[in-house]
Amino acid sequence: MIKTNEIFSIASEEDFNNAALDIFKFQFKNNGVYRSFCDLLYKHPSDIKRIEDIPFLPIQFFKSHKVICSTSTVEEVFSSSGTTGAITSKHFVTDRSIYEQSFRQGFNTFYGNIKDYTILALLPNYLEREGSSLIYMVNDMIKASGQPESGFYLNNLEALKKQLIALDSEGKKIMLIGVSFALLDLVESHQFQLKNTIVMETGGMKGRRKELVRDELQTILKQGFGVSKIHSEYGMTELLSQAYSHGDGLFKCPNWMRVLTRDPEDALTLQKRGKTGGINVIDLSNINSCAFIATQDLGRVYIDHSFEIIGRFDSSDIRGCNLMVL
Structure with a gap:
């Protein structure tokens, strides 16, 4: 084997x-x-x-x-998001270290050393429930970054706005990871001109907003954040690996x-x-x-x-x- x-x-x-x-x-x-x-x-x-x-x-x-x-003991059960009463997917993980090695090595392949980044995470719908594999991954990234400013934001967009502007203006290398609807909420409340930030969207509207085609979503986010590209992560509950797009709409997989x-x-x-x-x-x-x-x-x-x-x-x-x- x-x-x-x-x-x-x-x-x-x-x-x-x-x-x-x-x-x-x-x-x-x-x-x-x-x-x-x-x-x-x-x-x-x-x-x-x-x-x-x-x-x-x-x-x-x-x-x-x-x-x-x-037949080993299940160490983690990841579950998908879903509307109330909907049947959700469950991924039974018997060795969480495999997941950790996958997302750590995958990130390093496409973005380099996590310690080079301050990680700001805007993932409200995931934080509001149990069993999210995305929250597990991003929480690990926040800890591994070693940056005191790294952290999650729930609905406190004003605090995130101030932190993002301050860190970006200081020249810090930032990665803002967010679900699409929350990133749209953020740029509707403030227009940015970011110079040192990678903006990465992780998925759709989760029932919070009307779904947009990718080009429309990316145009709004690029204008709102003042960046030339919006990066994307492709992952799901049922997978322990992620693919990444550096802003051209094309995802690449780890080996x-x-x-x-x-x-x-x-x-x-x-x-x-x-x-x-x-x-x-x-x-x-x-x-x-x-x-x-x-x-x-x-x-x-x-x-x-x-x-x-x-x-x-x-x-x-x-x-x-x-x-x-x-």
């Missing part, structure tokens, strides 16, 4: 493919939910010769089943994560790069849950493995996924 340190030392396409095939065999054997799904597709490890042959588990299974391999697209009309058929389709993610840090997930996002993947997110499927648009009774 592949060891955790091998996942985070992947350096080539061959390394990734070999690790993915090994993890598939492990999860087929040890993950009852995933094994049942593969059985319904008549997919056996003897049929799987390349990563494109691997079945991708529909992400909805994290709402209806305990998707887990290990242990890959994105492919599937045919929107046939969920079991993968597409060539450059075509719009459903986003499938291979996240090898999900070694003790499921590393092969068919999400509800729509996007395109390019030749260099970068990808863009275009939108989401409605639940009525998911075809070919509901092979098991949920």
Whole structure:
């Protein structure tokens, strides 16, 4: 069985493919939910010769089943946000150190040493509930930065405005991480001209505002913060890794994560790069849950493995996924 340190030392396409095939065999054997799904597709490890042959588990299974391999004690249960009464996804994590290594090494790959940044976090909807993997990650980043000014802001936009202006004018390197609706609230209350701040949005409106297309959102935020680019993080409860965009709309993955697209009309058929389709993610840090997930996002993947997110499927648009009774 592949060891955790091998996942985070992947350096080539061959390394990734070999690790993915090994993890598939492990999860087929040890993950009852995933094994049942593969059985319904008549997919056996003897049929799987390349990563494109691997079945991708529909992400909805994290709402209806305990998707887990290990019989070890569960150390953390991450849950998705949802409207009152809605069924939320749950990710059972038996080794939180794997998650920590994934997000720490991933951040370092794309942004460098966390100690170089003051982290200001505007994530009100996540702070207001239990079990957010994003809050877990950002809390670790705040501590690791070692900067006394790093911290969370709930609804105190005035305090954040003053802190952001003061730190930016001092020439400090700042990363402002915020959910989209809260960042919009902030620029509606004050117009900034930031010189030393990376603004990173982490997702949509969470029911607080009308959804905007990415270009419209980014234009408003760029004007409001006085910056040339808005960075983005692509992550979710069901993944232990994140992809990042430096402001051009193209996300890049760490070496242990890959994105492919599937045919929107046939969920079991993968597409060539450059075509719009459903986003499938291979996240090898999900070694003790499921590393092969068919999400509800729509996007395109390019030749260099970068990808863009275009939108989401409605639940009525998911075809070919509901092979098991949920």
